[in-house]
Amino acid sequence: DAGVIQSPRHEVTEMGQEVTLRCKPISGHNSLFWYRQTMMRGLELLIYFNNNVPIDDSGMPEDRFSAKMPNASFSTLKIQPSEPRDSAVYFCASSFWGGRVANVLTFGAGSRLTVL
Amino acid sequence: DAKTTQPTSMDCAEGRAANLPCNHSTISGNEYVYWYRQIHSQGPQYIIHGLKNNETNEMASLIITEDRKSSTLILPHATLRDTAVYYCIVREGTSYDKVIFGPGTSLSVIP
Numbered sequence: 001d002a003g004v005i006q007s008p009r010h011e012v013t014e015m016g017q018e019v020t021l022r023c024k025p026i027s028g029h030n031s032l033f034w035y036r037q038t039m040m041r042g043l044e045l046l047i048y049f050n051n052n053v054p055i056d057d058s059g060m061p062e063d064r065f066s067a068k069m070p071n072a073s074f075s076t077l078k079i080q081p082s083e084p085r086d087s088a089v090y091f092c093a094s095s096f097w098g099g100r101v102a103n104v105l106t107f108g109a110g111s112r113l114t115v116l
Numbered sequence: 117d118a119k120t121t122q123p124t125s126m127d128c129a130e131g132r133a134a135n136l137p138c139n140h141s142t143i144s145g146n147e148y149v150y151w152y153r154q155i156h157s158q159g160p161q162y163i164i165h166g167l168k169n170n171e172t173n174e175m176a177s178l179i180i181t182e183d184r185k186s187s188t189l190i191l192p193h194a195t196l197r198d199t200a201v202y203y204c205i206v207r208e209g210t211s212y213d214k215v216i217f218g219p220g221t222s223l224s225v226i227p
Binding site: 004033035042043045048055056089091093103104105106107108109110 | 150152154157158159160161162165203207208214215216217218219
């Protein structure tokens with residue numbers, strides 16, 4: 001298994017531009033999490049899905065952020081319009097939730113976003 | 117909010133055991149203790165988890181006190197590659213509830 005795949009690995013954009021980050025979870029996993037990491041705020045949970053349905057988006061900072069999971073193998077996190085304070089590393093993680101199986105998260109390598 | 121308390125930073129000599137403590141005094145009966153670590157610039161990596169018994173795998177050992185209010189992650193022979201931030205998390209093992217990371221412990225393994 002190739003693990004959780006995120007793209008792009010690095011993105012540099014200008015303020016006001018739309019940014020789309022992509023995530024392919026591990027095949028068979030049914031939970032997906034989006035995190036943002038900065039030096040000041042650490043690792044913050046933005047939103048998570050279970051069986052493609054958003055369960056909790058209370059961590060999404062504002063309406064400029066949106067996330068979708070159209071199917072079990074793909075999710076996007078979109079920022080429109082982007083601002084310099086959105087600069088961070090964005091991580092996607094997936095896990096299998098089911099019955100008595102321990103719920104272990106597997107993280108992708110992250111997408112480093114710089115908004116100028 | 118994170119339900120755990122960890123020291124901000126620790127040092128360990130290379131080749132020695134690294135013992136990383138975690139307090140989780142409000143843990144409930146069906147919550148597990150999970151440990152992850154994050155090496156610089158990489159995504160967090162799962163290490164080990166446990167409910168009430170001590171656990172060991174190829175990476176580390178987890179010692180949970182009898183009252184389950186604290187635990188210790190043990191890296192038996194620390195190497196320079198173990199330098200990382202270590203996160204202790206408590207959550208229901210079979211829940212799809214949110215997974216919240218605290219600031220963790222920054223472990224520096226010194227040659």
